[in-house]
Amino acid sequence: VGKNPIKKAYETGRGRVRVRADYKIEAGEKGDRIVLTELPYQQNKSKLVERIADMVKEGNLEGVRDLRDESDRDGIRVVIELKRTANTDIVENRLLESVLERTFGVINLALVDGNPEILSLKQLLQHYLDHRREVVRRRSEHDLAEAEDRAHILEGRLHALANAENVVELIRNSEDRDAAKAGLQAEFDFSAEQAQHIVRMQLGSLTSLERTEIEAEYEDLQAHIERLNTILENEAELRAVIRDELLEQQAEYANERRTKIVEADGEVTDEDLIPQEDVLITLSDADYIKRVPMDAFTAQHRGGKGIIGTDLKEGDHVSAAFTARTHDSLLCFTDAGQVYRLKAYQVPEMSRTARGTSAINLLDLDDGENLTAVVATRDVDEDQYMTMVTRNGYVKRTPATEFENILSTGIIATKLEGADELVDVEITDDESQIVIGTRNGRAIRFDETDVRSMGRTARGVRGITLESGDEVAGITAVRPDDDRDLLTVTETGYGKRTSLSEYRPQSRNGKGLMDIKTENRNGKVATLQVVSDEDHVIGMSERGQLVRIPVSEVSKIGRNTKGVLVMQVEETDRLAAVSIFRPMDAETD
Structure with a gap:
């Protein structure tokens, strides 16, 4: 209730926000009824009904002839039936003053680099974006390392495929795997990683490798590597990735605001003046x-x-x-x-x-x-x-x-x-x-x-x-x-x-x-x-x-x-x- 307290909390990180139950007033044959359909956060429905009943018994809430809880699996519905002679506005205001509104303190306290700080909404969002920037950067670095390692292995495969007969003969004539690895590195200029990968392969699979499939995977990896390098080297591209991922989350999880923001009674905006x-x-x-x-x-x-x-x-x-x-x-x-x-x-x-x-x-x-x-x-x-x-x-x-x-x-x-x-x-x-x-x-x-x-x-x-x-x-x-x-x-x-x-x-x-x-x-x-x-x-x-x-x-x-x-x-x-x-x-x- 009231935009100014929310604005203050967003701007300073501190504030007090008033939360009100959602209700409607219906006309009945024997008098109006106030129907509660949503309660403030942490408000217990049973205790609220009990409190209203006590107010009626103690004479602090006049004009109520019946109170019942009609809530079911479809939602909350607490009905307050009023007498024909009751002033609906007075009953409504008395309920707002006593049970239908609660005030919550807002303190946006967070740890920033290990130190507690009170943050405005803008600062919170900025820290979150900084975090997302670091996550995307680290993820891209990790993916780039994996892609470059895989591309390096594929380069070795293509090199082995081009010299398949000689590679197979060298491996067969080697005393053990270590000798085969050393021979591959010496004869064909393979790296240690490439030689290790080749000697672990079955010799039959080495001669039956599909060059087209390897080349296609290698080209895809090169494009992926180029994209990852662009993200890491270009701040605008990194921000674009963050934006796109946020939009994906919005499309998947976004829903209507459940708590309405309404003007406070008597709250005057600039436009009103x-x-x-x-x-x-x-x-x-x-x-x-x-x-x-x-x-x-x-x-x-x-x-x-x-x-x-x-x-x-x-x-x-x-x-x-x-x-x-x-x-x-x-x-x-x-x-x-x-x-x-x-x-x-x-x-x-x-x-x-x-x-x-x-x-x-x-x-x-x-x-x-x-x-x-x-x-x-x-x-x-x-x-x-x-x-x-x-x-x-x-x-x-x-x-x-x-x-x-x-x-x-x-x-x-x-x-x-x-x-x-x-x-x-x-x-x-x-x-x-x-x-x-x-x-x-x-x-x-x-x-x-x-x-x-x-x-x-x-x-x-x-x-x-x-x-x-x-x-x-x-x-x-x-x-x-x-x-x-x-x-x-x-x-x-x-x-x-x-x-x-x-x-x-x-x-x-x-x-x-x-x-x-x-x-x-x-x-x-x-x-x-x-x-x-x-x-x-x-x-x-x-x-x-x-x-x-x-x-x-x-x-x-x-x-x-x-x-x-x-x-x-x-x-x-x-x-x-x-x-x-x-x-x-x-x-x-």
């Missing part, structure tokens, strides 16, 4: 990050300059800006193909004009690594996918469940080759269609099932054929019968909405259709998103200017047009990020 609200999170090249409530940015008309969205140091630029809700889990994908996770509320809340705080404590990004896509999730479904696209047009779908457990240092999201970079990520559900847009204004739409599901370490397949000098700008997911619009915005602040019906589905790896003109005033495409009239657009420039406008303010026109001014961007500036969000009050409506 954070209001659920729309926020904007920004990140700069110098790794300043902050969270600002969306209420700080009022909606404006299309074509305005907007307001200051963040304070930047000289030479710094906005690298990412995205909308989320405070309770969202954020999957943060980088151009290097890595993904990190954090809760939106973990980003410090600051004012609109604040610079932000260093992101180093939240995101362990390498030098030169930049966020390119952030996926806000509440719950991950088994049928969902993370669909990714790279700058060179490669697209990949990976089951979302592969991103449930992410290390603080991040994990790989996709394999990249050469100078390719991860550009954008969308959640899909095996029934979506994908729209990929390019910097030069082209777009292609195709079924996501044209891209087979792949693991995190796969590269993907080509999603769009790019013309010379073109690159992918982004990806968005739509439904086959989607009646929404595709919003395309360029880095100079121009954009448009176009009905998705104008983008006919094609086969993957085509050149796509012309979406927006990018010559002269428009510049390159910055982003494309699927939108509805109820949505709002947040646009932010590299120098921190921000505008929020309703999507309905952006003109709805056809493909292959220039669009209209969405946000004024100075000549020395350019659009850095565009995010779409639907206000919570709009969803309620």
